[in-house]
Amino acid sequence: MITLLKNGRIYDPAHNKNGVVEDIYIRDGRIVAKPAVTEKIDHTFDLSGKVVMAGAIDMHSHIGGGKVNIARMMLPEYQQKQAQELKSLSEPEAHICTPHCSHHATPSTTDTGFRYIEMGYTAAFEPAISPVNARQAHLEMGDTPMIDKGGYAMLGNDDYFLRLLAGKKDQKAINDYVAWILHATQAIGIKVVNPGGINAFKFNQRRLDLDENNVHYQISPREILQSLSRAVHDLGIAKPLHVHCNNLGAAGNFATTLDTMSASSGLPMHLTHIQFHSYGTEGDKKFSSAAAQIAEALNKNKHITADVGQILFGQTVTASGDSMMQHLNAKHANPKKSVIMDIECDAGCGVLPFKYRDQNYVNALQWAIGLELFLSVEDPWRIFLTTDHPNGAPFTSYPHLIRLLMDKTFRNDAFSKLNLDAQTMSNLTSLDREYSLYEIAIMTRAGAGKLIGLNDRGHLGTGAAADITVYTDQPDREAMFSKPDYVFKNGELVVKNGNVVKVVWGVTHTAKPTFDIGVEKDLKDYFNRYQTMQMDNFKISNDEISDDGRGRVVVHHKTNE
Amino acid sequence: MKNPNHNATPLNATCPACGLLCDDITLSTAAELTLQNGCAIACSKGIRFFEQSAKTSASAAPTVAGKQTDLTSAISAAAIILRNSKQPLFAGLGTEVQGMRTVMRLAEKTNATLDHMHSEATVSNTRTMQNSGWLTTTLSEVKNRADVILAIGTDITSSHPRFFEKLVQNHDSLFNKPSPEMIYLGATPETAAGSAIACDTAKLPEIINTLNALLNGKELHTEAVASIPVKTLTDLLEKLKNAKYAVIVWSAGALKIPHAELLVQSHAELVVQSIVQLISKLNENSRAAGLPLNSGDGDTTVNNTSTWLSGYPTRNRFNNGMPEYDTYHNTTQKQLASCDALLWISTFTPHAAPDCKAPTIAIGHPDTPFTQVPDVFIPVGIPGFDHAGQMFRMDSSITLPLKKLRDSSLPSLSEVITMIEAKLSAEVTA
Numbered sequence: 006m007i008t009l010l011k012n013g014r015i016y017d018p019a020h021n022k023n024g025v026v027e028d029i030y031i032r033d034g035r036i037v038a039k040p041a042v043t044e045k046i047d048h049t050f051d052l053s054g055k056v057v058m059a060g061a062i063d064m065h066s067h068i069g070g071g072k073v074n075i076a077r078m079m080l081p082e083y084q085q086k087q088a089q090e091l092k093s094l095s096e097p098e099a100h101i102c103t104p105h106c107s108h109h110a111t112p113s114t115t116d117t118g119f120r121y122i123e124m125g126y127t128a129a130f131e132p133a134i135s136p137v138n139a140r141q142a143h144l145e146m147g148d149t150p151m152i153d154k155g156g157y158a159m160l161g162n163d164d165y166f167l168r169l170l171a172g173k174k175d176q177k178a179i180n181d182y183v184a185w186i187l188h189a190t191q192a193i194g195i196k197v198v199n200p201g202g203i204n205a206f207k208f209n210q211r212r213l214d215l216d217e218n219n220v221h222y223q224i225s226p227r228e229i230l231q232s233l234s235r236a237v238h239d240l241g242i243a244k245p246l247h248v249h250c251n252n253l254g255a256a257g258n259f260a261t262t263l264d265t266m267s268a269s270s271g272l273p274m275h276l277t278h279i280q281f282h283s284y285g286t287e288g289d290k291k292f293s294s295a296a297a298q299i300a301e302a303l304n305k306n307k308h309i310t311a312d313v314g315q316i317l318f319g320q321t322v323t324a325s326g327d328s329m330m331q332h333l334n335a336k337h338a339n340p341k342k343s344v345i346m347d348i349e350c351d352a353g354c355g356v357l358p359f360k361y362r363d364q365n366y367v368n369a370l371q372w373a374i375g376l377e378l379f380l381s382v383e384d385p386w387r388i389f390l391t392t393d394h395p396n397g398a399p400f401t402s403y404p405h406l407i408r409l410l411m412d413k414t415f416r417n418d419a420f421s422k423l424n425l426d427a428q429t430m431s432n433l434t435s436l437d438r439e440y441s442l443y444e445i446a447i448m449t450r451a452g453a454g455k456l457i458g459l460n461d462r463g464h465l466g467t468g469a470a471a472d473i474t475v476y477t478d479q480p481d482r483e484a485m486f487s488k489p490d491y492v493f494k495n496g497e498l499v500v501k502n503g504n505v506v507k508v509v510w511g512v513t514h515t516a517k518p519t520f521d522i523g524v525e526k527d528l529k530d531y532f533n534r535y536q537t538m539q540m541d542n543f544k545i546s547n548d549e550i551s552d553d554g555r556g557r558v559v560v561h562h563k564t565n566e
Numbered sequence: 567m568k569n570p571n572h573n574a575t576p577l578n579a580t581c582p583a584c585g586l587l588c589d590d591i592t593l594s595t596a597a598e599l600t601l602q603n604g605c606a607i608a609c610s611k612g613i614r615f616f617e618q619s620a621k622t623s624a625s626a627a628p629t630v631a632g633k634q635t636d637l638t639s640a641i642s643a644a645a646i647i648l649r650n651s652k653q654p655l656f657a658g659l660g661t662e663v664q665g666m667r668t669v670m671r672l673a674e675k676t677n678a679t680l681d682h683m684h685s686e687a688t689v690s691n692t693r694t695m696q697n698s699g700w701l702t703t704t705l706s707e708v709k710n711r712a713d714v715i716l717a718i719g720t721d722i723t724s725s726h727p728r729f730f731e732k733l734v735q736n737h738d739s740l741f742n743k744p745s746p747e748m749i750y751l752g753a754t755p756e757t758a759a760g761s762a763i764a765c766d767t768a769k770l771p772e773i774i775n776t777l778n779a780l781l782n783g784k785e786l787h788t789e790a791v792a793s794i795p796v797k798t799l800t801d802l803l804e805k806l807k808n809a810k811y812a813v814i815v816w817s818a819g820a821l822k823i824p825h826a827e828l829l830v831q832s833h834a835e836l837v838v839q840s841i842v843q844l845i846s847k848l849n850e851n852s853r854a855a856g857l858p859l860n861s862g863d864g865d866t867t868v869n870n871t872s873t874w875l876s877g878y879p880t881r882n883r884f885n886n887g888m889p890e891y892d893t894y895h896n897t898t899q900k901q902l903a904s905c906d907a908l909l910w911i912s913t914f915t916p917h918a919a920p921d922c923k924a925p926t927i928a929i930g931h932p933d934t935p936f937t938q939v940p941d942v943f944i945p946v947g948i949p950g951f952d953h954a955g956q957m958f959r960m961d962s963s964i965t966l967p968l969k970k971l972r973d974s975s976l977p978s979l980s981e982v983i984t985m986i987e988a989k990l991s992a993e994v995t996a
Contacts, residue, residue, distance in 0.1 A: 077873045111877065113875055209810070537705040
């Protein structure tokens with residue numbers, strides 16, 4: 006069966022296509038070359054004048070696993086219908102609600118899948134799977150319909166890894182362990198959160214700087230970053246080490262962030278939700294924007310990529326693996342409650358509800374800092390559009406964020422309504438840049454697919470999976486990106502006029518580099534002596550993901566560049 | 567005890583009998599069923615579960631109105647009851663992840679109210695977490711870090727028998743810590759390792775809030791609180807403050823006191839709230855964490871699964887397909903009086919269905935006893951014995967696979983619920 010998407014304006018940055026009018030042919034879920042004239046076209050969609058992009062990929066969104074479920078459980082008030090309209094129209098950004106725009110910070114798994122696909126997103130990646138909790142994360146993602154899933158496994162605060170490092174084990178031992186974790190947790194990347202700090206918090210350390218030692222292991226975050234970025238590189242997986250820097254949210258943390266860029270000695274690293282790590286200490290309130298310094302460093306350091314973690318005003322919840330910094334920030338929780346956990350000599354978590362207010366100096370400046378970063382980082386292939394869902398804002402705010410990036414007048418109007426002190430501390434209005442559709446397609450499609458190593462997603466080339474989103478070109482970019490005309494998932498029409506017309510189940514993307522299985526000998530001993538579960542039960546089999554008849558594991562290998 | 571399958575090879579099992587969810591179990595079913603675990607001491611609860619499971623027939627037949635019938639007829643009878651119901655109650659809910667996934671789908675279709683058999687205890691914890699949050703820990707952290715463990719209102723072992731063998735008296739820990747000091751408040755351990763401060767359960771809020779007052783620097787103008795000398799309490803507080811990693815264990819299910827129905831917060835909730843405050847304050851200067859014990863029968867599993875699928879833990883309901891949550895109204899006790907159908911589920915253990923005037927469907931353990939003949943009874947496999955599954959440990963962070971240990975012709979709960987759902991959908995389209 007062949008489907009023809011006719012005469013669309015194609016935005017496919019992976020193939021340098023910037024609005025060219027072309028036809029796309031789909032057969033068996035894939036994009037194919039133009040078939041012979043003798044072949045029958047079964048369905049034709051006339052896309053004259055429409056904007057056609059690959060399905061969007063959210064490379065950092067907390068969609069499943071322990072802390073997300075804790076957030077749901079602790080915040081039943083968010084689920085209630087009236088509470089879903091928390092963001093009122095009187096707020097300065099003049100957010101236009103679509104019928105499905107629930108501003109819901111803690112959607113159920115079903116709602117997560119539906120809200121994503123309705124915006125034209127066809128994949129989302131859970132960036133913080135603690136390895137011991139990976140089974141739950143995959144169960145939740147398995148119950149998330151419509152989109153493809155995947156995740157990054159957190160290392161660098163687990164006692165097994167820190168013992169290896171403190172015991173001066175060679176890089177091969179580290180690499181084998183990292184690869185084993187990727188296999189065992191069915192992940193596609195490795196993340197480190199507050200390197201060494203979550204572990205240090207369990208020893209009652211309250212802050213950890215890049216070159217400060219964890220009191221027990223006498224190891225610094227820098228050493229952890231060096232070791233893990235090297236392992237990820239040596240193993241040949243595409244996704245660079247995903248780094249949540251030390252000192253999240255602290256005034257003056259931009260210095261740590263700048264220093265962190267050098268920690269991998271030139272090997273690729275991705276600095277996540279960098280907005281939360283771009284704070285200076287200038288001004289009366291000792292809190293200022295360091296976006297210019299961070300952007301300058303990002304422009305210079307080509308081995309570093311980053312996603313922004315934009316905040317948007319309203320009620321949300323922050324769910325992080327960073328128990329150390331979340332505990333420190335618990336006093337700012339709104340409503341005032343927090344769940345903090347130490348987890349299994351493996352990880353931690355901290356969940357705090359948060360209400361970002363435009364008249365609050367710090368919040369207003371955070372908003373501006375995120376946008377300053379977006380507009381000052383030159384290469385859209387190295388900066389990604391995220392709100393660190395739900396930490397900066399629910400992912401349903403993406404269309405609004407896209408409008409802020411593409412529409413200077415809209416952005417400056419919003420800025421003019423912010424806390425006045427914050428306005429004086431930001432250069433946002435001097436940044437005239439407006440993102441183009443092509444650049445948006447890079448940030449949300451081509452760049453994300455390339456970064457994660459999804460060779461057949463994020464682009465519209467022959468052989469790619471036919472995950473395709475079709476929009477009506479509208480001056481109001483928020484309206485445009487809120488409600489695609491069509492979304493195709495693996496060639497099937499699943500969304501029409503912003504509404505789901507067919508329920509499908511995506512796959513789970515993974516990376517499984519080869520490694521020496523001998524690593525299990527020491528691991529088995531470790532599990533027997535120190536853990537409270539068996540090593541064999543720690544590992545998640547492919548069958549566990551496919552047994553329900555809906556999911557499937559897809560393994561990605563790095564292509565030679 | 568004779569075992570029906572005569573499987574000579576020892577089998578690795580995960581034990582769902584309590585929230586510790588031990589997976590270091592080897593089951594030998596050669597002639598007699600024997601159980602080995604990672605400890606020298608046998609676990610009474612685990613043995614009881616596996617012995618009872620092995621004795622249970624692997625081929626029990628369903629009944630309709632007390633008469634044996636085939637599965638298809640029983641499914642039809644169940645579907646008819648649910649079709650005629652406007653507000654069914656799904657109670658018991660003793661199941662694992664796969665079972666609960668299908669229960670949630672059926673609940674959405676039938677506008678059911680959902681309540682777990684042990685939710686009275688769970689709700690005290692959940693509501694505290696929803697009111698103030700909390701700081702908690704998990705089993706491996708306790709094993710490797712805890713140097714002081716305070717058990718409040720529970721001896722721990724009666725509900726979680728291997729707690730001490732696995733987590734307290736362990737010889738291996740990562741940081742060469744000494745064996746933790748055990749202190750009991752309001753519970754008397756049978757095997758008296760550690761010290762005990764005796765008190766009435768009803769006095770726990772008073773006592774723990776005295777600790778909170780002392781920790782906040784308040785002076786007390788009294789010698790004793792609830793008959794406990796203030797000196798005893800200040801000594802206890804010093805131990806908690808000086809600990810490298812203090813763990814406070816409680817079991818909300820053990821904190822019930824009689825005649826407390828008139829309280830806005832349950833007594834258990836008052837205790838849990840005061841414990842959580844104590845932990846929070848301790849963490850301003852030192853490290854401490856809580857460890858709430860669960861009650862079992864998949865309570866942690868069911869609440870987690872319900873939460874990711876509907877946004878709410880149990881005591882939720884569906885209204886025109888939309889989930890709602892109300893811990894006060896959606897209790898089994900209240901809903902039994904007003905529901906127009908009851909679906910009772912208990913697959914791990916043969917818990918009796920409560921008496922109910924409305925038509926009753928029971929799906930569960932083949933040996934489920936009844937005081938009142940249910941309209942439909944469908945015996946299903948025991949998770950972790952007759953079929954595989956996934957289960958959450960008491961600390962929620964760990965989910966483990968349950969193993970299939972014998973051949974069984976019993977369907978699983980998820981298979982039965984899926985068939986009922988299909989039958990309902992077929993009737994709607996017909």
